[in-house]
Amino acid sequence: MKTRRIPFILPTTTLGRKLCACLLLGFLSTAIHLPAQSYQPTPENQKNREWFQDAKFGLFIHWGVYSVLGDGEWVMNQQQIPLKAYEKIPAFFNPTEFDAKAWVQMAKAAGMKYITITSKHHDGFAMWDSKVSDYNIVKRTPYGKDVLKMLADECHKEGIKLFFYHSQLDWHHPDYFPRGNTGGSWTGRPENGDMNKYLDYMDAQLSELLTGYGEIAGIWFDGMWDKKDADWRLQKTYGLIHKLQPGALVGSNHHRTPYDGEDFQMFEKDLPGHNTTGFSAEQTVGALPKETCETINNAWGFNLKDDQHKSKKELVQYLVKAAGYGANFLLNVGPMPNGKIQPEHIASLQGVGQWLSVNGETVYGTRGGPLTARDWGVTTQKGNKVYIHILDWFDESITIPAWGKKIKSAKLFSDKTPVKFLENEYGITFRIPKAKLDDVDTIIEVELK
Incomplete structure (x- = not known):
């Protein structure tokens, strides 16, 4: 088919030229499928990004019913425990020694400025009083209390910012389908489901966390790597978070270059630009605020046999290196099932805090x-x-x-x-x-x- 060339004559009036420019821009946008307008962070969000970059040091907490088994937070998947068996574990979770004030005071003494805690890990169990699902700490455990509410109240009282870690991956929910690289047929879930229904469920639980716990510093996502090319409806979820709490920072441990709508970039067990773990093959270092996370021993969740505790020197040097790379250091502890944090970990954190009390000026508020x-x-x-x-x-x-x-x-x-x-x-x-x-x-x- 032969194309006819139609002459395009610019109008001579100012109004005509403006109309013409608008029409031309609209035509070009349609023709080359220009993306929608990029995410524009709010002034509150920008202010919090600046605070985040100044903070430099945070406490990561991996805690859930999996701590009862003392084999880390991946125990359900690693031991291939079927759902019917795993659902018995909450009945043994009774952390009567949990003390939100002690946790927050420990973080402050260590020189930490924020806490990031697991609201829901890959096992799908909610550590708050969720109204969306009864698979939660209030309704399924003898403890029966909302630990996130107690921690949030104490953080607000003491001026410590609070982030919620939230797993997008879910080994428990029937609509998390098709399955990803983890949580296979051994779970006993039906081999069908509606991923959009699961994402609706996830957004509903996030809405609870963002409306019932006061000001939340941000959401720390994890699990997208389980099926990295799926449609996770990121813009809908990120938009929901930014709507409910405009100042909240969104980050995701997807091991990729940040997506539109994210406010900080994270690096798991690696410094920015490094790839010793193999996680960062698809990740380039961007301009967003940065954070690296690492464990105080070798495990994220409580592991009874893990005695590979990092020394004060190792922890201080990792913190300093992170600051040199312009990144925060999010240091993880895995509390025991009784709610206590291991004494050796408390001692290590105190050591870092003592060092920061003398040398903090060279870390806090700095850039690379x-x-x-x-x-x-x-x-x-x-x-x-x-x-x-x-x-x-x-x-x-x-x-x-x-x-x-x-x-x-x-x-x-x-x-x-x-x-x-x-x-x-x-x-x-x-x-x-x-x-x-x-x-x-x-x-x-x-x-x-």
Whole structure:
């Protein structure tokens, strides 16, 4: 079929030209299928993003009925426990030692600024008094109390922000279908279902969390990777969250570059730009605020046999490295089924808190410094001050690449001892007496001209 060329003559009047431009834009939008207008965060959301970047350190809590079995939060899937058997576990969950105030005080003493807790994990069990489903802590356990409400009230009282982790994956709900890579036929669920009905259910439960627990700092999604190419109706769910709480931040642990509607980017057990776990093959580091999450031992949920507890040095250095990459550190503990947190974990958190009480200025409110991460450490920056964190260096002098701005002064952050330095074409060389080197983190405070 031969195409006829029709001449296009611009009108001569101003009004005509404006109308013509509108028509042309509309035609082009239809012809090339331009996407809908991108998500525009509210002023409250932007303010909270800034707060989030300043906060730097948060407490992650994986807690649910799975803690009764003492084999981590994936026990249902790993041991292939059928639903009928797994549904008996809530009857044994009676955390009479749970103390929301103690948890929040522990987080504050550790120097943490926010808490992210599992509202619902992959097993589908709700840790609040859900009206949408009776598969929850109030209706199915002898404890019979809403732990999220108690924690939310205490967080609001103490000025700690609260995020809810929420699993999109659900091994319990019959309409989570087709099945993904986990939660197979061994669950005993029927081999049919309506995914849209499940997503309606998920949105209804999210609405409960966003309307009944005061101000919520954000929603921390997980589980999309179970069937990563499914239609998760993200824009509908994200729009619901931003409507109910305009300031709430949305993030998702989907291991991909952020989608429209997300407010921060997370990296599971890895620093931004790294892929040691293999999770981040489809993820590039974007411009959104960043967060890396890691466990205090090897497990997310309570694991009776896990004794691989990270030392204070390991935790402090991970926190500092995260800050050097411009990211927050979300450190996880898995409380025991009685509601207590393991004493060794409390002690480790206290150690980090003690370090931050002295050195917090070099972490809180900073951004990644002018020098990218090196084998020896990282830099952070706040205003015209750069903090050089030497984490792995034991010689008296260290030469680093120049960063384009002249140095006014340099001193050890610990005791303000002046540090000798030399700037030349090879970079900047600092000389630190061996007696002043710190095994955890030797910090040089540099003031720029």
